[in-house]
Amino acid sequence: MPHDTDRDDPACESESADAGARSRPGRVDVDIVGSGPNGLSAAISLARQGFSVRVLEASDTPGGGSRTVPLASQGPHADLLSDPCAAVHPLALASPFFRSLDLERHGLTFLHAPFALGHPLPSRGTSVALRRDLSTVDAESFGSEAEASAWRRIIGTASRYSDDLAALLLGDGRRPTSGADFALADTTGQAVRSVVRGARGFASALARSYGEIALRPGSAVSAVLAGLAVHAIAPPARPVSMASGVLLGATLHGHGWPIVNGGSGAIVAAMRAELESYGGQVECGRRIDSLDHLDGRAIVLAVGALEARRILGASAGLRARLLRPSPGGAAARVDFVLHGDVPWTDERLGHAGTVHLTGDYRHVDTAEKAARSGEVPDSPAILASQPWTADPARISPDGRRVLWSYAHVPNGSEVSVTERVTRVIEASAPGFRDVVDATIERGPADLERYNASYPGGDIASIAADVPGMAFRFARSADPYSGGARGVWMASASTPPGPGVHGMAGAHAARRVAEYLHSDHSSRG
């Protein structure tokens, strides 16, 4: 176990006690703990630079939050597949690192539904339905031309710059110009300039739209923007919510919100194939409890911050200076097995890949604040995916399909939400209960058991507060520091935060590569 103390701590500048052992033959250059999108991204990035890499995964299958598994281990619905975590992939399409790979050669295909997003507004008796192509957004999409034109101005401005916005928000803000593992480093300066230009247009579009009431609470535009923002599992007006809302809005029309042919596990299968093509390996069933049995010259902890802290804390001789992160809001997943389509009042919603059941701005703001204060709202914020709208193969020969959903609840909540979710869907799809054959709920405790990176069901892995996140793990200026020499963090707990984009892994890998090169040259 090569790791002594924080390399940013002046007291820790000396070489590791067993640094000499690092040249032991047969030893891998990098051990990576966790095979989610970030662990695999770090592994691919390092393996294609020629380093030997081993990924150690606690579960029996790789993938973390991007797996596809049978809905049930036995019973009548064991033939159906479900994505236990991520289901919809705008960030995979927007990810500069994924775009630097050719994952399609390993069979990865993204599929788009006719409508990217549906958003029922039961309090107004209407819905919003948005196609990927911004030019199709019209009075019918929003129920009024004033609102449609406000949307085109606001999100149209953002989506024109969606690549730059993605490069900036998913980028490595700490080190924008060094390294050239993928194109992002070279484009960050340009992205900043474009986004500054775009931000001016965006701000003036907001100001004009506010004057036209389109953005006031109660409007359909503010409802849809709030639904995008609460993906951060926080009230919509928080800066981190607004940033993720703008990015998701930009990707909605810029890249689309696809599902993956065969399920989210196909992303990981393609990444694993890519890694293996460079000689990297993934070992499943390897839960790591301390670093003592790892002998990589460098270690990447691609797990949530609390889990990383537990592993580091149990490692002998480690004097890492770690901060104690606190978990954020949580999710409760509910899968509905249906024997037909959802009977939405607005039939356009039956063709929407994603449906936001978050109501209007005031409604979702109140629900998110209640969940934050420990109360399970009667009508929580709910996000749903209808994968069969993009991929008819998700319908079994006898007509069954899985409606994927999750509701925002307090961290650690033990309250069942299936009835609440059912009621909320019924409000916009009367008769929904009659098409439900079975429900499977996975509450916060189940999610934590499934993946230690979701403490108390916090599916954002302690990342909802992005400015804090950057410094939260180790007392270091570098958000990817693992708090000990030769150890890095790369997961949804580090910038740019949650989502299947692999960017934290790519950013950490640049640091690991530099460390390995300097470690090698310091030993002559």
Ligand SMILES: Cc1cc2nc3c(=O)[nH]c(=O)nc-3n(C[C@H](O)[C@H](O)[C@H](O)COP(=O)(O)OP(=O)(O)OC[C@H]3O[C@@H](n4cnc5c(N)ncnc54)[C@H](O)[C@@H]3O)c2cc1C
């Ligand atoms: C319910 C839910 C819905 C989501 N929906 C979306 C979505 O639609 N789109 C989207 O882009 N993102 C979504 N996300 C977020 C996304 O799944 C995560 O942000 C992403 O998977 C994080 O990747 P990661 O590599 O950092 O960590 P993870 O994917 O969490 O992977 C960490 C891996 O480390 C393993 N591990 C943990 N501890 C140990 C240990 N001690 N030893 C060895 N291995 C260990 C875990 O088993 C896991 O495989 C969702 C997440 C959840 C939970």
